[in-house]
Amino acid sequence: MHPLHSAILLSCVLLASCGGQNDGHDHSHTRHGHDHAAPTAPTAPTAPAAPEGTFPAALFAGDPSAEPVCVGAMKASAKQGDRVIVVGRVGGSKDPFLADRAMVTIVDPSVKLCGEDDPGDDHCATPWDFCCEPRENLRKMSIAVVANEAGGTVIPHTLLGQGGLKPGVRVVVEGTVATVGPDGAAMIAAERILVQ
Numbered sequence: 308m309h310p311l312h313s314a315i316l317l318s319c320v321l322l323a324s325c326g327g328q329n330d331g332h333d334h335s336h337t338r339h340g341h342d343h344a345a346p347t348a349p350t351a352p353t354a355p356a357a358p359e360g361t362f363p364a365a366l367f368a369g370d371p372s373a374e375p376v377c378v379g380a381m382k383a384s385a386k387q388g389d390r391v392i393v394v395g396r397v398g399g400s401k402d403p404f405l406a407d408r409a410m411v412t413i414v415d416p417s418v419k420l421c422g423e424d425d426p427g428d429d430h431c432a433t434p435w436d437f438c439c440e441p442r443e444n445l446r447k448m449s450i451a452v453v454a455n456e457a458g459g460t461v462i463p464h465t466l467l468g469q470g471g472l473k474p475g476v477r478v479v480v481e482g483t484v485a486t487v488g489p490d491g492a493a494m495i496a497a498e499r500i501l502v503q
Contacts, residue, residue: 361462361464362409362454362462362469362470363457365498365499366454366497366498366499366500367469367471367500367501368499369499369501370501371392371481371499371501372392372481373392374392375392375393375479375481376391376393376394377395377416377417378393378394378395378413378414378415378448378449378450379415379447381393381450382447382448382491385484385493386487387484387485387486387487388483388484389483389484390483391480391484391495392479392480393413393450393479393480394478394479394480394503395413395414395415395449395450395477395478395480396413396414396418396420396477397413397414397435397472397473397474397475397476397478398412398413398414398420398435398436398437398449398474398475399412399413399435399436399437399445400436401433401436403435403474404465404466404467404472404474405465406465407463407464407465408461408462409453409454409455409461409463409464409466409469410454410466411466411467412450412451412452413449413452413478413480414437414445415448415449416477417448418437418440418445418448419437419439420434420437420475421434421437421438421439422434434475435474446490446491446492450493450494450495451492451493451494452482452494452495452497452500453485453494453495453496453497454496454497454500455496459496466500470501471502472500472502476502476503477502477503478500478501478502479499479501479503480497480499480500481497481499481501482495482496483495483496484496
């Protein structure tokens with residue numbers, strides 16, 4: 308693993324441990340109704356290719372202009388209009404990509420994929436949905452990312468498959484906080500989305 312990736316992950320874990328709470332629930336796999344009798348290998352969704360020139364050329368190119376912070380730490384103090392650079396993993400649901408808009412959800416890298424601590428545990432067909440994580444914590448540790456054309460015009464194509472994007476991959480997103488909702492939901496208008 309790249310030293311920078313190790314340092315970022317360590318800082319995310321430390322931040323998460325400072326703010327994490329034990330909700331007292333049993334989050335074992337049997338409580339969530341997973342079928343252990345017929346495990347299946349994870350398979351990511353696929354999408355048709357978008358027309359040439361659909362996405363801005365700079366969206367998937369270059370390097371971050373500064374050190375990224377974890378999603379959870381950024382959301383704790385984010386305000387609309389803030390310039391941010393965050394690191395996370397694509398996920399949060401079975402299909403974290405919208406089919407008809409360039410939007411995706413990313414989750415703080417301190418949150419574990421289902422089965423991540425046990426390579427032999429393949430009970431979950433879509434580990435990137437983080438179904439083993441309490442929903443309340445997942446909501447706090449995730450954020451929506453949207454890519455628009457210049458001028459803010461919506462791109463009516465999925466980000467799935469663009470620039471190497473797929474469920475579970477680690478990404479750095481650079482952009483501006485577009486919205487912050489009272490329920491903790493937030494969105495970044497991305498200028499750059501880089502798969503690590």
